Amino acid sequence: MVVSFAAHHVLFLVWFLPATFSLSFFFFKAESISNVSCNERDKQALLTLKRGLTDHERVLSSWSDHKDCCIWDGVLCDEKIGRVSELHLNNSKLSGEISGSLLQLEHLNYLDLSGNDFNCTPIPTFLGSMFSLAYLNLTSANFCGLIPHQLGNLSSLRYLSLGSNSDLYVDNLRWMSGLSAIQHLDLSYSDLHREVDWLQIMSKFPSLSELYLYYCQLDSLNPSLGFVNFTSLRVLHLSENHFNHEIPNWFSNLSTSLLKLFMYGNSLKGNIPPSIFNLEKLEFLDLGINSLNGPIPSSVGNLSCIRALYLDQNQLNGTIPKSLGLLSKLETLFVGKNSFTGTVDEGHFRKLSKLKKLYMSEAPLFFNVNSNWVPPFQLDYASMSSIKIGPNFPSWLQSQKSLSFLDMSMSGISGKAPGWFGNWISNITFINLSNNRIECDVSDIFLSSTVKVLNIANNTFYGPISTFLCQKKIRKNKLEVLDVSNNLLSGELSHCWKYWQSLIHLNLGSNNLVGGIPYSMGALVNLQSLRLQNNSIWGDIPSSLKKCLNLRLIDMGDNHLSVIPLWIGEITNLIVLRLRSSEFKGYIPQQICQLSSLRVLDLANNSLSGSIPNCLKNISAMALPESYDISFSYLSSFMYSYANVSYAENVQLVPKGNELEYKENLKFVRLIDLSSNNLSGSIPVEISDLFELRFLNLSRNHLMGKIPEKIGSMKELESIDFSRNHLSGKIPPSMSNLTFLGLLDLSYNNLSGRIPSSTQLQSFDSVWYIGNPQLCGDPLPKNCTIEDQSLNRSPIGSVEDDSKNSSFYIGMGAGFSTGFWAICGALYFNRTWRHAYFGFANEIKDWIYVTTMIKMNLLEKLRACLNK
Template sequence: MGQANGIGQAMEMGVAEKVSKVVAVESPLLAFAMGIAMCFGIESEDCCEWLGVFCNNLTGHVKELHLGLLSSRPDVHAPHAEWDVEWDVYIRSKLGGKSQQKHLSFLELSNNDFGGLAIPEFIGSMKSLIYLNLSWANFQGAIPHNLGNLSKLHYLDLGHNSLFEDKTLQWVSGLSSLQYLDLSHADLGKATDWLQITNKLPLLAELHLSGCYLYNDPSPISVNYTSLAVLDLSANKLSLVPTWIFSLRSLVSIDLTLNGVEGVIPNGFQNMSSLKFLDLSWNSFSSSSTLNWLSNLNQLQFLGLRSVGLQGNFSSAIGNLSSLTHLDLSGNLLEIIVPKYLESLCNLRELDLSNNGIVHEVSEIIESLSRCSLDRLESLNMGFNKLSGHLPDKLGQFKNLAYLSLSGNFISGPIPFSIGKLSSLKFLDVLNNRLNATLPQSLGQLGNLEHLDVCNNMLEGHISEMHFSNLTRLRFFRASNNMLTFKPNPSWIPPFHCESIELRNWHLGPQFPQWLQFQKNLSRLDISHAEISVVIPTWFWNISTQLEYLNLSHNQLIGEISYLPMKRTVDLSSNLFIGPLPLPISYLRFLFLSKNLFSGSLSNFLCNSSTKLEALTILDIESNLLSGEIPNCWENWQMLQVLNLGNYNLTGKIPRSLGSMRSIRSLNLRNDNLFGEVPSTLQHLVEVIILDLSENQLTGSISAWIGDKLLNLVVLNLRSNNFQAYIPDQICAINSLQVLDLVYNNISGVIPKCFSNLSAMATKTLYQYVGNFAWELDRINLIPLAALLVMKGREDAYSNTLGLVTIIDLSVNSLTGEIPKELGSLMGLRSLNLSGNFLTGKIPENIGSMEVLESLDLSMNRFHGEIPSSFSNLNFLNHFNLSYNNLTGQIPLST
């Protein structure tokens, strides 16, 4: 019988067997209800020995039920509606009015999964309850008002369910003993009396109403909350800081994050001398004088002002907060700080200034902090600002510093040798700076270091074993994109067991790093671009079974590979591997094998019944030595979203079964030797964004169903084939189309006037259809869609910028007639090439309104007349060709 973990623990001492004597049950929730009934003596059962059940030692009555457990999920078979009926009927019949309930004082059911049931009414009759916690338990529906009968209740937590209150919180007024109330994420938008009611609870010390759809009350309200110390109104709809808050002098903690509060931070905070925790993050506060009100908060222990629209300088008020232990101003618009205001923060333990625009010398900030908080500072985050200068030696004197992040700045110079004195340091992140010289050997003395990230700097020089001598706790070692060399003794055994090692662009070769064989916990490895040019040793395949991400690309690795045991992502592209394609394990998601020397047929890899790559999302095997036809066995590749089979000697026709891959977003069969017509089954690829069939020998006409069915297309590339007939008007229905490349075909007829309907090309706004589509290869890297395009006479690969490219290329065909003036409405077009056709007439005047054009080629046609004067508006034009026509007159003046 499936069951929620917390409930299951309570039943594992024989409850299930005892319940089965009463009635056969499939629902664990019904079994749980029966178990409670038994515990109350209804079935005369003794359950005081059950796990999570506590009884009175003298009377034997059940007094506490502790059945909460993290991440519990039941495995139930009955529909939710059946559970609800079973639960309600059984509880009403067995527990309603029973005297044994009155002894229960503690009921904990949090973090179970009750499958969307309503909170049972019977709980409201347990009048001895002092503690009730139903949070995170997947209850739904209205809050039962009879909970207001629990007058002895001290603690009530209904938070993080899907509950709502229709009219009023009047039922709460009966909880006269309540000290803790949490209704977070219950919809209280219609219960406008929430403030008046909770204010009447004389003992209430904590009130949590996060995400309750609360709005500002338009009328002034007087409250006293005589005992309230903690107030959480985060993630609501407040547009102003409620003025009644400032009358609550006993408040220790206020959380108003994620409300959209606007304007300056009110001066009312100045009088709240007991305040220790204040979070006003993710609002819209403004004004350079924002921090003046902080001067009297001498007891403040936590300040969070992330993303509140702060601008200008630090106020001197910061320097008056001598008791401050936590200061968080991250995610604002701070540009200038006055370091001297940090000098008196003698109790500061955590400082977060990250994600601002602070333009300052990093050394001055660190020097100021060292004058008072040197012995206490534990966490310093100044990442993603505009800090410059060098790191001072003083940095090594913060003996309690455990977290240091300076990533995403312009800090230069060396990492100071004194860094090795930070004996408490666990986290060091200087990613994306301009640090140079080499890594100091003193890093090897950081025995507590777990996370080291020095990626994307200008570090250079040789690394030795001494750099790692004492790093026994290192788990994440990220140092890619530097110019470092590491070639330790082949017998060296590293002292660490990392989960992630990233050394992209290091000089590690030509030998394969032998020391990796001792990394038994490795789940992520990137040693790409590392100048390794040998056969992968056999021991590597033994440790790679636990790898989720492997990148060995852009080396010169050789030999054959028969099997890939990695679990999620494998990138072996741009090497010299030979032999047949290796077979991966069934749950691999991303596979990159392009630009190698793999040979043979695709059939064994794609059609082998033992190869069931059910989770494969990306398959990129272009530019190898594979031959033969594309197999016709794509029915089992339903999860595939990117398929790249370009640049082969593949022959034959496009297989009809390719149309069965309904999830495909990018299909690349570029530069093969495919012939015949495009199969109509491809019209089922309705999710496709990039379709590249260029540089083949395909024949027939361009199918109308492309415009009727493939309405998500962004790139349609059919260049260098043998397509004939005309361009179907249906193409004009593809509103998302940004690239249309039909060059080097035998297409005749006229240019469709309806091209003006291609809305992705008809606005100057830069479209990002492709930019929003990416696959998460791991927690760090996103691999977006990419395409090889011709623009300005040059072929380039576009990936991150693909969403910004707009191209129409109809050159070298047999098009006739005039350029339709409707083409001039494509004001977002960046490249237009109509050269090498039989177009006649005059160049339309309104082409000059296509103001973002960068490339225009109308050469080798039969145009006559003058060049339109509006061409002087084409200020971005840098590739322009009108040669081999019959044009007359002057060339228009332009910038």
């Protein structure tokens, strides 16, 4: 289970943003508010604005010349003078050009164009001449380029938000000095790195209350400054920058009225200064995802108003102070992914009656509470993975009636689950109890329609799988992830799959399941991964599965199946196909080549026969870089996200001779493993077109012929295993180009000639070349004779030797010698042949001598020229 913690921070952040910052996620209706008539000049200005805009959703349909503009959607007029004072055009899917006619709206003080799409055009400079503006919101409107200095002319502006326009930048911020009335300033996602004095400039605004500068590529908080004058500041958001230093001392001078401080993801170092915990009005503090070390200061208990505290994903150590238990208003506590030691007990939660969200995962803590403890809180989110909770099942969980998210994986819980367990989890939306030793009859588990994820992998759950799947109580379930792998479940797969059509990820692997795969599994039309590996399932793979067109991953390895079905090519989105060690017979179907998105093809250790399909080059995901790989967008299918927490698929593969588990890194694997079958014929030369392949294993088959000459063009290869076949001929010289090779096994074939010279090929131990009697050269102990070397020479026309002619004449000499001794025997026993032969030889010997010397002289001259 993988938690996306940055997303967690964003998720909980929105709870605490002030009302003044929240965007209006509705289209403003002025019709019910205004009772005045519109000024004609203002009306024509708005109609000109409409003509320049592309109104995809017809939200401006009420803007008609036949209606009073004060009752148009999104328009608000001043009731006293009938002039347009506000434009609420946010989240209207508008695009196009913002007309300069807005300048005619002389009384406009409120302009909201946020949440639209202006196609990366610059912010109009004329906005800096709309002097009556007090509110300007261009957030998430896809503006690009330089933030215009003219905005500094808006001396009445109190609210300026340019956030989440990812291609905005500044050359300096000195122009901002004119914003004397500014209270709310948001430049998040703008590139501010060119302005080194940003802090001094921002601190000169006397009324500044909220400052949002996250993702701004800032690199310094100016630690040398002793004092920064943020006297009115209530919200400071500086997250996701590159500060990479300690929290400066001037933080102790922040206004005691500060309510929210966001500093996550900044690479901050050193200790947490105790002075931060003197900000008694602070409601929200986020120092997560940094490199802070040392203990949590006990002064944390001074934060009497704190509602959310994030200290997770740092390097904090020591024990967690019990003063945390004094924070009676605390609703969210994130302290996971640190190096804390020691015990957490009842005292740490003494007054935390309002606690709703608790994240303590991945910290070496011991959660030691009495078996009869009743917590003062009612959690809705509890992430306590990888901390010591067991051995007994935590009885305090029974009191948590509002829990919707529970992660207690790898928590040392063992023994029999309590009787209340089966019904208790029925209303929890996300359950992860994997990697414990919980003993429970799976038939006792009931799932309501609210449960979306159930992960109880790697425990000792037992009982027939069909009893669990076919319960009447769970026929209305909405389960999307079911992982019961590595348990003791038994029996045949049920025919109740029509009740489980919400499933996206299904893992029943490593149990004691028997029987065939039921045809009814074709009802799982939303399924993206199907894992039945390591059971005793037998028979055919039913054709109904071809209805599951969303399948990206199929793992049926280690079973007793029959043949690879021809219809497999119809599941065109398939990325991983693992069928190893499942007793498959017959041929590898050509239809596999239709799986253009395939990145992992593992058919090893079966009884497959016939030849390797020569159409493998059609698998474009193994031939094209990621930028051209249409399957790349499907890789997110290996991850399931709920409430910013992810369930990640894991697959056991053998890339370099050892079985490894691939999880988040599965998206980087490109593998073909056809080893340990009965395949025959030659290695298709077309396999050399799989330029992005990283692992290739064809060992332990009956392959003959040569290694493809162009194998060196597969430059991403990290592992090649062709061992224990009947391959012959030389090792292609192009193999010297494979600079990423970490494993090369060519042993026990009929290869011959010299091993090509390269840093890579000579770095492997001789054991990877043994079993080829005619192979010679480093690293083998056998030196190459002239005859051996000739076996490794390139054919005529190659440029791999000194010249075309040298290869030809050396080959001619070796051939002449071989032919001479082959004929000598016949001449010795036949006198007539002997006299005729030597007569002929005398006539041509002079011609051969003269011709050879001329050629050799030319060769020496050519070498001399090349050496110069």
